[in-house]
Amino acid sequence: MKRIVSGVVAVLLILTVSGAVQAEEGAGGTEVTVGVKAWYNNWKREAASVGSETSSYTMLIGPTIEAEFPNHVFVEGSYMMAASDYKFSEGDNTTRKFDRTDLDLAVGYMFTHHVGLFAGYRDSRFKEKETSVKESVTGPLAGIRASAPLDEALSLYGKLTYLFTTLKSSEEGMGSEKAPGWVAEVGARYAFTKQLAGSLGYKFEKTETKESEIKDTFTGLTLDVMYTF
Numbered sequence: 330m331k332r333i334v335s336g337v338v339a340v341l342l343i344l345t346v347s348g349a350v351q352a353e354e355g356a357g358g359t360e361v362t363v364g365v366k367a368w369y370n371n372w373k374r375e376a377a378s379v380g381s382e383t384s385s386y387t388m389l390i391g392p393t394i395e396a397e398f399p400n401h402v403f404v405e406g407s408y409m410m411a412a413s414d415y416k417f418s419e420g421d422n423t424t425r426k427f428d429r430t431d432l433d434l435a436v437g438y439m440f441t442h443h444v445g446l447f448a449g450y451r452d453s454r455f456k457e458k459e460t461s462v463k464e465s466v467t468g469p470l471a472g473i474r475a476s477a478p479l480d481e482a483l484s485l486y487g488k489l490t491y492l493f494t495t496l497k498s499s500e501e502g503m504g505s506e507k508a509p510g511w512v513a514e515v516g517a518r519y520a521f522t523k524q525l526a527g528s529l530g531y532k533f534e535k536t537e538t539k540e541s542e543i544k545d546t547f548t549g550l551t552l553d554v555m556y557t558f
Contacts, residue, residue, distance in 0.1 A: 362558075
């Protein structure tokens with residue numbers, strides 16, 4: 330229920346902001362793009378104490394918004410929820426299940442029409458269903474994004490983000506520790522019309538703690554559908 334409420338709030342926020350900016354679009358030249366993003370990925374956790382384990386694939390999906398202003402500044406945000414749980418199969422025929430939500434916010438500057446830098450904040454949360462143990466990966470982020478048009482409709486894109494994040498866990502004896510990492514995404518975007526576009530890509534995400542030596546890696550395909558006002 331909490332996931333549903335959070336998702337509805339995020340969608341309403343996107344619609345409210347996009348409507349307000351669209352009303353001022355003629356005067357300021359601001360462009361607003363809203364969409365839905367999906368990431369089909371799995372989770373590999375490597376820990377010095379227990380070894381390595383890999384989950385089943387699941388889908389993260391949710392709304393996105395981006396506003397580009399005439400002064401080359403842009404803001405963007407996304408909220409993604411797991412459509413199903415990450416599942417880790419144990420040797421004794423038991424399965425551990427994890428829920429996940431991601432919130433990403435950023436503001437940046439486009440130095441050219443195709444290259445820009447940005448900084449923001451990441452809030453990624455996990456909950457194990459059987460034990461109710463909660464983990465979060467939160468903190469600042471910074472990165473670069475770029476695109477390369479191939480023709481009037483098709484273009485390539487790439488995004489590289491460094492995470493200055495901290496891993497916190499409610500599990501007894503865990504506490505919190507720094508867990509920096511990287512997120513990389515590359516793909517192709519196709520404009521069906523001036524307003525409607527879609528993209529297909531591949532996303533890699535990794536964080537690593539130094540003290541407990543926990544490495545979390547997420548990889549998989551992304552799919553976006555976007556509409557520009």
